[in-house]
Amino acid sequence: MDATDARLLLALAEDPRASVMALSQRLGLARNTVQARLARLEGSGALAPLDRRVRPEALGYRLGAYVTVQVAQRSLAEVSDGLARIPEVLEVTGLSGVADLLVQVAAKDADDLWRITEQVLAIPGVQRIDTALAMRRFVDHRLAPLLERAAGEVPGD
Secondary structure, X not given: OOHHHHHHHHHHHHOOOOOHHHHHHHHOOOHHHHHHHHHHHHHHOOOOOHHHHOOHHHHOOOEEEEEEXXXXXXXXXXXXXXXXXXXXXXXXXXXXXXXXXXXXXXXXXXHHHHHHHHHHHOOOOEEEEEEEEEOOOOOOOOOHHHHHHHOOOOOOO
């Protein structure tokens, strides 16, 4: 990804519904150049799926939690597959340290969270879990500062 790609992604972040023509005018690039770069970025996986923008709260999942999971050795793939089958599991990240996985979940309420954690515990290979409630989001998921740096818009690098 070069500075032009970063500028294009910043423009998309500011106006996600911008047309290719509007983006080309804003960035001073040919329409075909913008279209080709967007296609390449999409094809390479640089752009996350659109559902990343939907907040679970909008779907009635008002309770967020992070579950750390300790996994029996050699069971990581099976546990990951089992977690992927639970719709309320939003993301699973492998960790170093005592816990093997960090699992972000969405629940409707405390009873729903209990049900979800019981499903996690029932996955063969899961040895132990710890759950922490997400109380408040202080910094939303963001990439703009990194894109600004890649575009050369952040002084002091």
